[in-house]
Amino acid sequence: xxxxxxxxxxxxxxxxxxxxxxxxxxxxYGLGDATVNGREMAVVSYLEEHVVPCLxxxxxxxxEDIWQYLYKGVYWRKGPINMAAVAxxxxxxxxxxxxxxxxxxxxxxxxxxxxxxTLYAHANGKSIEQTxxxxxxxxxxxxxxxxxxxxxxxxxxxxxxxxDKKDYYEQQGNRPLPPEEDWSTPKYFAMIEELxxxxxxxxxxxxxxxxxxxxxxxxIESAKLGKLLEPYNLMFxxxxxMAENQENYKLIRHHTTTPxxxxxxxxxxxxxxxxxxNQLIDFIRVAATHAGxxxxxxxxxxxxxxxxxxxxxxxxxxxxPVCMAAHMHLNIWAPNFGIxxxxxxxxxxxxxxxxxxxxxxxxxxxxxxxxxxGIEFDEEAAKAFPYKRSYLPVCRLEDGTVWNW
Ligand SMILES: [Mg+2]
Numbered sequence: 174x175x176x177x178x179x180x181x182x183x184x185x186x187x188x189x190x191x192x193x194x195x196x197x198x199x200x201x202y203g204l205g206d207a208t209v210n211g212r213e214m215a216v217v218s219y220l221e222e223h224v225v226p227c228l229x230x231x232x233x234x235x236x237e238d239i240w241q242y243l244y245k246g247v248y249w250r251k252g253p254i255n256m257a258a259v260a261x262x263x264x265x266x267x268x269x270x271x272x273x274x275x276x277x278x279x280x281x282x283x284x285x286x287x288x289x290x291t292l293y294a295h296a297n298g299k300s301i302e303q304t305x306x307x308x309x310x311x312x313x314x315x316x317x318x319x320x321x322x323x324x325x326x327x328x329x330x331x332x333x334x335x336x337d338k339k340d341y342y343e344q345q346g347n348r349p350l351p352p353e354e355d356w357s358t359p360k361y362f363a364m365i366e367e368l369x370x371x372x373x374x375x376x377x378x379x380x381x382x383x384x385x386x387x388x389x390x391x392x393i394e395s396a397k398l399g400k401l402l403e404p405y406n407l408m409f410x411x412x413x414x415m416a417e418n419q420e421n422y423k424l425i426r427h428h429t430t431t432p433x434x435x436x437x438x439x440x441x442x443x444x445x446x447x448x449x450x451n452q453l454i455d456f457i458r459v460a461a462t463h464a465g466x467x468x469x470x471x472x473x474x475x476x477x478x479x480x481x482x483x484x485x486x487x488x489x490x491x492x493x494p495v496c497m498a499a500h501m502h503l504n505i506w507a508p509n510f511g512i513x514x515x516x517x518x519x520x521x522x523x524x525x526x527x528x529x530x531x532x533x534x535x536x537x538x539x540x541x542x543x544x545x546x547g548i549e550f551d552e553e554a555a556k557a558f559p560y561k562r563s564y565l566p567v568c569r570l571e572d573g574t575v576w577n578w
Contacts, residue, residue, distance in 0.1 A: 174199050174233050174273070179225045179262075181207070181217050184555040186522035189213045189563065190493040191257075192550050193220065195265035197233045203268030204550055205261030206462045206495040211351075211564040215254045216261075224258050234273075236266045240468045256440040256465045263466025264499050264546065271545035278502040278546055282471060289537035290504040292488075292515035293318035293383055293408075297334045300324065301368050305375045315535030318381035318408060318512055323368050325361050330354045330566075332387045332578070351564035356389055356576050365398065369405035381408040381512075383434075388415045388577040389568075392424040399429025408512070409434040409456050409485070415577055419445075422453035434458050437487035441465060442473050449482050456511045460487035461499040470503050478509040488514030494527035498541070498548040501531050505540045513538065525554045 178196040183189060191213050193205040207216045224243065231239060243259045244250060271278045279285060294311040296319050298304035304323040311319050322333030332354065365384075372382055384407060390398060395413035402410065409432040414421050416435055425433060434456035439445055440463060448454045457477050461470050474484045484507045486500040504510050515538070518524060528549040532539045541547025568578040 174201070176228050176231050176233050179220070179228060181220050181225075182550070182552060182555055183213060183217055183560040184526060184558045185561045186526050186555075186558045187520045188491055189560055190526075191216050191261070192493060192495060192555075193261035193265055194550065194552075195228075195233070195262065195269065197269060201233075201269050201272050203265035203272070203545065204495050204548055205264035205268070205466070206493040206499075207257045207261035208462060208491060208493055208496075209253050209257045210491040212254065213560065216257050219254050220258045220261070224262065228262065233266060233269055236263065236270065236468060239263075239266065240466070244465070251441050251443070253438075253440055253463060256469075257462055260462050260464070260466035260469070263468050264461060264495060267467045267499070268545040268548075275544050277540065277542055277544060278467065278499070279505045279540060282467075282502065282506040285505050285540075286508050286510065287505060289534075289539050290501060290510070291318060291512050292316065292533065292536050292538055293320055293381065293512050294536070295320050295322070295333070295514075295516055297322040298324065299334065301364075301371050304368065305371060308372065308376060308380075311536075312376060312380060315537075317379075317536050318383065319376075320383040320385060320411075320514070321368055321372055322385060323364065325357070325364050327360045328355050328357060332566075332568075333385055349562040352566045354566045354568045354578065355571060356568050357571050358390060358394060361389065362398075366401055369402055369407075373405055378406070382406070383408050383411065385411040386413045388412045390414050392421040395425045396428035399425060399431035399433070402431055403429060407431055411435070411458065412437070416448060419447035419451075419453070422448055423451070426453045432456065434485055437463070437489070439464050442469065442476060445473065446476075449477050449480050452480050452482070454482060456483050456485035458485050458487050458514075460492055460496060461503065462492055462496040463487075467499050467503060470499075474503065474507045474509060478507075481509075483509050483511030485511040486513055488516060490516050490519060494519070494523070494529055495546065495548050495550070498529055498531065498546040501538055501540045502546065504538075522558060526551050526558065
């Protein structure tokens, strides 16, 4: 059974998604997600010009060999564009292997380690009260873990707080250039403890609370925040500071027992090796699409397990349902699974394009028992939603300095 055809589809049912379909000589096909938000067409070109021609005629069962061929064989290793391309092929090949075996992918990884996958929902609002109203709705719907984000008074826009805007970040106002947002660390510190004081009062102590700093703080500021929030017992503080320099987290770790999570932009195990083996983090938040697919996430997860670091995959809505399906199989298998970020099943357009049958009941995902990944992509329906150039925002400090978005 050899690879016969590889097609790349770009569609925009609210956000852009790059979907890869690998078809074998016996007609079996598999799907992969290659979406890099704001750089979608770079991955398309990379796949079509440089990856697809090298794979036609290769053994579709040789997942590890093809992964190594695309990683080591390229000389220019790592990087988000390269690794998203590798990831999409890898996911599609796991999908194919599962279909041929007649088994869901999690069975090929080693079977279930739990009954269902714990999810955390997003609550946000223009005020603390609105954020907690939103959180209370999630609790009523059965969620036991909730990420809280509230608008910072005095800033024009706050990440993670979308208000009543219909589209996600990059489509707002339908402008094909990056929107700009502002940031002030003092204004953030003036609000953030109040959010968690009010949250514990309103939601009690049985709900897991999480918070995403979106890399806005320096390491010493993150250390201060971690200490400040210790009384409110967070499940984790996400992306407190950038860790391009992985040493940054030694400083944060030295000062606080608030659990730390990072990894949604990471492309390989090398981006998180020091963080994991020095036990500087508690949760690794890699995404199958951006860190090299199921093969690579399995390797990172096993490596993390010996250092008591848990898998908590990224789950933002710019990861396509194909990536989320891959995560569900990894999550149900991983002995050191922590939690999965979950923002719902998307808008009606997205649901027209992607069909899957994993179910969410009381804040837990029940994984598909269909052979392969358990996901379908409607190529015909996708034609009605062509690519729209768009970007994530750029962030600036109040004096105009470019900062981490
Ligand atoms: Mg995040």
